Amino acid sequence: xxxxxxxxxxxxxxxxxxxxxxxxxxxxxxxxxxxxxxxxxxxxxxxxxxxxxxxxxxxxxxxxxxxxxxxxxxxxxxxxxxxxxxxxxxxxxxxxxxxxxxxxxxxxxxxxxxxxxxxxxxxxxxxxxxxxxxxxxxxxxxxxxxxxxxxxxxxxxxxxxxxxxxxxxxxxxxxxxxxxxxxxxxxxxxxxxxxxxxxxxxxxxxxxxxxxxxxxxxxxxxxxxxxxxxxxxxxxxxxxxxxxxxxxxxxxxxxxxxxxxxxxxxxxxxxxxxxxxxxxxxxxxxxxxxxxxxxxxxxxxxxxxxxxxxxxxxxxxxxxxxxxxxxxxxxxxxxxxxxxxxxxxxxxxxxxxxx
Amino acid sequence: xxxxxxxxxxxxxxxxxxxxxxxxxxxxxxxxxxxxxxxxxxxxxxxxxxxxxxxxxxxxxxxxxxxxxxxxxxxxxxxxxxxxxxxxxxxxxxxxxxxxxxxxxxxxxxxxxxxxxxxxxxxxxxxxxxxxxxxxxxxxxxxxxxxxxxxxxxxxxxxxxxxxxxxxxxxxxxxxxxxxxxxxxxxxxxxxxxxxxxxxxxxxxxxxxxxxxxxxxxxxxxxxxxxxxxxxxxxxxxxxxxxxxxxxxxxxxxxxxxxxxxxxxxxxxxxxxxxxxxxxxxxxxxxxxxxxxxxxxxxxxxxxxxxxxxxxxxxxxxxxxxxxxxxxxxxxxxxxxxxxxxxxxxxxxxxxxxxxxxxxxxxxxxxxxxxxxxxxxxxxxxxxxxxxxxxxxxxxxxxxxxxxxxxxxxxxxxxxxxxxxxxxxxxxxxxxxxxxxxxxxxxxxxxxxxxxxxxxxxxxxxxxxx
Numbered sequence: 021x022x023x024x025x026x027x028x029x030x031x032x033x034x035x036x037x038x039x040x041x042x043x044x045x046x047x048x049x050x051x052x053x054x055x056x057x058x059x060x061x062x063x064x065x066x067x068x069x070x071x072x073x074x075x076x077x078x079x080x081x082x083x084x085x086x087x088x089x090x091x092x093x094x095x096x097x098x099x100x101x102x103x104x105x106x107x108x109x110x111x112x113x114x115x116x117x118x119x120x121x122x123x124x125x126x127x128x129x130x131x132x133x134x135x136x137x138x139x140x141x142x143x144x145x146x147x148x149x150x151x152x153x154x155x156x157x158x159x160x161x162x163x164x165x166x167x168x169x170x171x172x173x174x175x176x177x178x179x180x181x182x183x184x185x186x187x188x189x190x191x192x193x194x195x196x197x198x199x200x201x202x203x204x205x206x207x208x209x210x211x212x213x214x215x216x217x218x219x220x221x222x223x224x225x226x227x228x229x230x231x232x233x234x235x236x237x238x239x240x241x242x243x244x245x246x247x248x249x250x251x252x253x254x255x256x257x258x259x260x261x262x263x264x265x266x267x268x269x270x271x272x273x274x275x276x277x278x279x280x281x282x283x284x285x286x287x288x289x290x291x292x293x294x295x296x297x298x299x300x301x302x303x304x305x306x307x308x309x310x311x312x313x314x315x316x317x318x319x320x321x322x323x324x325x326x327x328x329x330x331x332x333x334x335x336x337x338x339x340x341x342x343x344x345x346x347x348x349x350x351x352x353x354x355x356x357x358x359x360x361x362x363x364x365x366x367x368x369x370x371x372x373x374x375x
Numbered sequence: 376x377x378x379x380x381x382x383x384x385x386x387x388x389x390x391x392x393x394x395x396x397x398x399x400x401x402x403x404x405x406x407x408x409x410x411x412x413x414x415x416x417x418x419x420x421x422x423x424x425x426x427x428x429x430x431x432x433x434x435x436x437x438x439x440x441x442x443x444x445x446x447x448x449x450x451x452x453x454x455x456x457x458x459x460x461x462x463x464x465x466x467x468x469x470x471x472x473x474x475x476x477x478x479x480x481x482x483x484x485x486x487x488x489x490x491x492x493x494x495x496x497x498x499x500x501x502x503x504x505x506x507x508x509x510x511x512x513x514x515x516x517x518x519x520x521x522x523x524x525x526x527x528x529x530x531x532x533x534x535x536x537x538x539x540x541x542x543x544x545x546x547x548x549x550x551x552x553x554x555x556x557x558x559x560x561x562x563x564x565x566x567x568x569x570x571x572x573x574x575x576x577x578x579x580x581x582x583x584x585x586x587x588x589x590x591x592x593x594x595x596x597x598x599x600x601x602x603x604x605x606x607x608x609x610x611x612x613x614x615x616x617x618x619x620x621x622x623x624x625x626x627x628x629x630x631x632x633x634x635x636x637x638x639x640x641x642x643x644x645x646x647x648x649x650x651x652x653x654x655x656x657x658x659x660x661x662x663x664x665x666x667x668x669x670x671x672x673x674x675x676x677x678x679x680x681x682x683x684x685x686x687x688x689x690x691x692x693x694x695x696x697x698x699x700x701x702x703x704x705x706x707x708x709x710x711x712x713x714x715x716x717x718x719x720x721x722x723x724x725x726x727x728x729x730x731x732x733x734x735x736x737x738x739x740x741x742x743x744x745x746x747x748x749x750x751x752x753x754x755x756x757x758x759x760x761x762x763x764x765x766x767x768x769x770x771x772x773x774x775x776x777x778x779x780x781x782x783x784x785x786x787x788x789x790x791x792x793x794x795x796x797x798x799x800x801x802x803x804x805x806x807x808x809x810x811x812x813x814x815x816x817x818x819x820x821x822x823x824x825x826x827x828x829x830x831x832x833x834x835x836x837x838x839x840x841x
Contacts, residue, residue: 128464130502150462217451350465351454359447359469359478 047091052079056086060300063101064116065094066287070265070320071116077316078307085300094119094206098126101292105131110294113301116156116287118259119206121213121352123288127153128353132290135302139309146347147286153348155286156308157322160260160343161211163276166247170254170274178280179221182256186228194232198243198252201236202368207285208238211257213355213364214283214346221280225256230371241266248272259285261321277326277342284327284345389565396561400554407550408543415542419535420507423460424496427509430456431528434467435513438526443519445469445477453528460534466501466508467529472515472522483527485510504531571598575605587613618681618807626674629800633667670800673740677804680733680811687730689812694725694757694766694832697734701742702755711746719756725764727832729812734766734830737808740801741768741828748772749826760831765817767829774818774826805830 049068064071068091075087092100094117104110105126117123126132132152140154147155163182165175176182185193200208215222228234235252237243240262243255248270263275289308291301307313317323327343346352354360433453439446447469457465468479486497497508508529515522571594578590589606637660644656702718738755745753749770757766805828806816814832821827 128466128502130464130504145461150464349455349458349461350463351451351458353465354449354451354454357447357449357478359445360449363446363448 045090045092045096049089049091050086051075051089052086053084054086056084058084058297058300059086059088060113060297060304061088061090061111062114062116062304063090063092063097063112064114065092065097065118066116066322067091070261070322074308074313074316074320074322077312078304081307081312082303094122098122098206101126101131102129104294105129105292108294110292112292113295113297114289114291114304116289118285118287119210120155120286120288120346120348121210121355122206123153123290124149124348124350124352125356127290128350131292133293133295133298135291135298135305137302137306139306143309146345146349149348149350153288153290154305154309155345155348156289156305157261157285157287157317158327158345159285159287159322159324160277160327161257161283161285162260162263162326163254163256163278164244164247164258164263164273165254165276166250166252167272167274169250175274175276176254176278177276178278179219179225180280182254183221183224183228185254186232191232193253195234196251196253197229197232197234197256198237198246198254199229199234199256200243201238201372203365204238207240207259208257209361209364210285210346210355211283212368214344215257216364218281218283218344226368226371229256234372236372244273257283260324260326264321264324264326275326279342281342281344284343286345286348287322288348388569389562392561392565393558396558400557404547404550404554408547411546412539412543415539415546416535418542419538422538423530423535424507424509426456426459427507427528427530428495428511430454431509431511431526434469434528435511435524435526438469438513438524440515440517440520443517445471445520445524447478449478457528457530460530463531463533464501464504464506465528465530466506468527470525470527472520472524477524479527483508483529485525485527499529501529501531506531507535568595568597571595575602587616615682615686622674622678622681625677629670629674630667633663633670637663637667673800673804676736676740677800677807680736680804680808683730683733683811687733689728689730691726692729692731692734694727694734694764695720697731697738698755698757698766701735701738704739706739707742707746707753714746714751714753716742716746716751716753716755719754719758721758723759725757725759725834727764727812727814727834729814729832733808733811737805737830738766738768740804741830744768744801744828745770745826748775759834762834763831764834765829765831767827769821769825769827771825774820802828 045063047068049072051072062075068089071089075089079085079087090112097115097117098119101110101112101115102125104112110131115123115126127150132150134151136151140148140151143154163176174185176185182197185191186197200211202209202212212222215225237246240259243252243258244263244266246252247255248266249272260275260277263273267273267275289305291298291305295301308317314323318325430453433450433456434447437447437450454465457463466480466483468481468483469477470485471477480501483501484499486499495509495511497510499506499508506529508527511526511528513524513526515524575590575594575598587609589609590602594602640656640660640663644653644660647653647656698718698720702716707714707716742753742755745768750772752771754769755767756769757764759765802816802818808814809816809830809832812832814830817827817829817831819827819829
């Protein structure tokens with residue numbers, strides 16, 4: 021329990037670190053014996069402390085293997101991977117990113133190696149593309165609220181509830197709803213983009229956010245902490261795995277899976293085609309998709325228990341049709357198109373004037 | 376190679392049919408597979424080309440101009456359309472009026488030598504993989520922007536190849552099934568064709584050795600040829616056996632009376648004491664034995680004719696030559712020096728398909744009859760009468776009476792005591808010869824007086840020739 025608490029505190033520190041955008045990796049940690057004969061380089065956007073136990077679980081069955089875990093911001097990871105792919109000199113053996121649109125684009129540009137096995141074939145169609153990209157986690161985008169300051173009857177269960185909450189003039193929620201700044205957060209952009217694709221509600225919501233001077237800010241950790249501390253009452257489109265991780269140590273926040281629809285993110289994994297340890301990387305992939313791997317990911321909350329519809333967790337139970345996984349399809353490349361992004365961001369900026 | 380051919384000649388029919396069917400299936404299968412693959416590729420190409428064009432048009436229609444700049448929100452629907460080829464990479468590029476890339480992949484190069492600018496598709500590569508591209512142009516005539524934009528959308532070829540293979544695979548499945556059906560059908564056909572042969576063989580094996588009746592001809596047309604040949608052969612065998620039987624019975628019948636008479640005379644001679652009467656009896660024995668000798672000659676010649684009629688090869692024979700030969704042989708001058716015989720032949724050849732010795736023998740017998748029973752002048756000749764050809768012996772006498780005439784031509788019978796020296800046998804020989812070569816024996820009293828015995832045949836060249 022203490023270990024978990026410590027790791028969460030660490031998380032918060034790392035999340036704060038995400039704020040400072042730099043071109044270098046944020047953290048590096050080595051797993052496994054120092055004198056191992058083989059070394060895998062794993063680059064990921066997931067925090068070391070969250071993903072570390074999963075790596076440990078893998079290494080426990082493979083003595084003699086070392087994994088160097090590099091933690092990156094998603095935009096930096098994308099730029100680096102793309103550059104290395106074009107130069108043909110990648111050092112990474114595995115890349116895992118929450119910027120799945122960026123991963124799709126990398127695969128589209130022939131940066132990934134193909135692999136198929138019984139485990140990968142068992143994945144649903146939406147969670148694999150070309151046998152080069154696989155979705156390994158299940159993390160919902162949720163609404164969080166401050167339990168003390170938001171009365172039970174006000175807690176929005178759907179986006180329509182949220183709209184209704186913001187509609188009255190002089191609503192107490194005006195200016196106290198937060199969401200990602202999609203210009204700075206790749207994940208926020210992806211969620212917003214998926215929202216725009218998913219339903220017309222998003223236009224109304226965006227308009228509503230603008231009118232009530234909602235706050236757009238960066239980074240899951242920031243948003244979650246500020247909701248807990250009461251600076252914001254509500255936050256929209258927060259990554260469920262981080263919210264739930266925070267909730268374990270600080271129950272001032274409540275989590276809602278919107279029941280009209282809930283976007284589910286699957287972090288994508290690819291093996292760069294320049295990987296020098298292809299077989300080991302493929303073994304790691306097979307491990308993540310195996311029962312043991314899924315168990316480890318569940319323990320790390322990366323496969324969210326909130327999505328188990330029969331599970332009576334404190335979050336809403338959802339009908340499975342309300343779950344909208346972001347499928348790994350070339351259609352995601354639209355999100356990265358230069359002109360499309362400009363247009364999308366222009367509309368966003370007209371709602372949230374730059375601070 | 377000849378060794379192989381020889382072996383092939385002797386190999387079983389089933390093996391030959393199997394060989395033929397296999398050859399057909401392999402060559403046909405290969406051709407159909409190639410055709411199916413070509414068709415599959417074409418079908419896949421046109422199907423996925425339409426997707427590309429649809430996506431390109433979708434994107435082109437979403438371009439708008441705002442403040443002199445192109446504004447675009449890529450329609451997700453276009454990419455979802457392209458994602459119908461789920462495993463293919465997608466490339467796109469939008470080129471502005473000034474030739475610069477507005478968005479998308481610079482790596483996509485529009486071939487400069489696109490011969491026909493109306494051609495909306497081109498082949499290229501996309502990150503090292505073969506790809507196909509569609510190009511759509513859109514014209515803008517705004518105050519702030521005037522020119523043409525090009526939207527290029529491309530896709531790698533995985534789905535196309537998959538579809539082509541799928542079509543080919545289906546075709547090959549159908550091919551394998553139909554090939555199997557053909558092989559089965561061929562086996563059934565061979566079995567049913569060869570079954571009559573087995574039936575025939577079984578029928579022959581189980582037959583009585585003396586049974587020469589025709590085989591059942593209720594068999595397929597192709598096998599009937601063999602049955603017919605077999606039946607023809609057996610009929611000939613049957614005829615020969617019959618004629619042998621007839622010859623033996625005829626000979627026995629013919630010889631019994633004269634031999635009995637000779638014995639009676641010889642007995643008489645032994646008992647006779649009177650030298651004068653003995654002399655008379657001896658004379659009678661002499662004349663009887665001479666007659667017996669003649670009879671034997673005729674019997675043997677009939678046997679010869681009957682035998683040759685079935686066995687001798689048919690040749691083209693000129694009837695004039697036969698008449699000439701019989702006339703020139705000149706037996707009549709020795710035997711009947713008092714009777715005048717003349718030859719009557721024309722200028723035109725009279726060819727028939729027959730056996731020359733048989734014809735001579737028959738004509739000789741007719742001449743002998745005329746000499747013996749007819750009246751001079753006697754004519755031997757050959758003539759053409761309507762569509763038929765004949766050789767004949769003609770005399771000036773009245774011929775036999777009507778009753779006797781009607782009996783003639785049938786199997787020889789020597790009931791008439793006046794003709795005991797064997798004229799009936801002569802006609803029987805002539806008749807046999809006529810029958811053997813498809814002709815008739817014609818006996819008739821002539822209008823201008825006289826009697827003529829003729830062998831009438833069809834001309835060798837009048838459709839009867841072989």
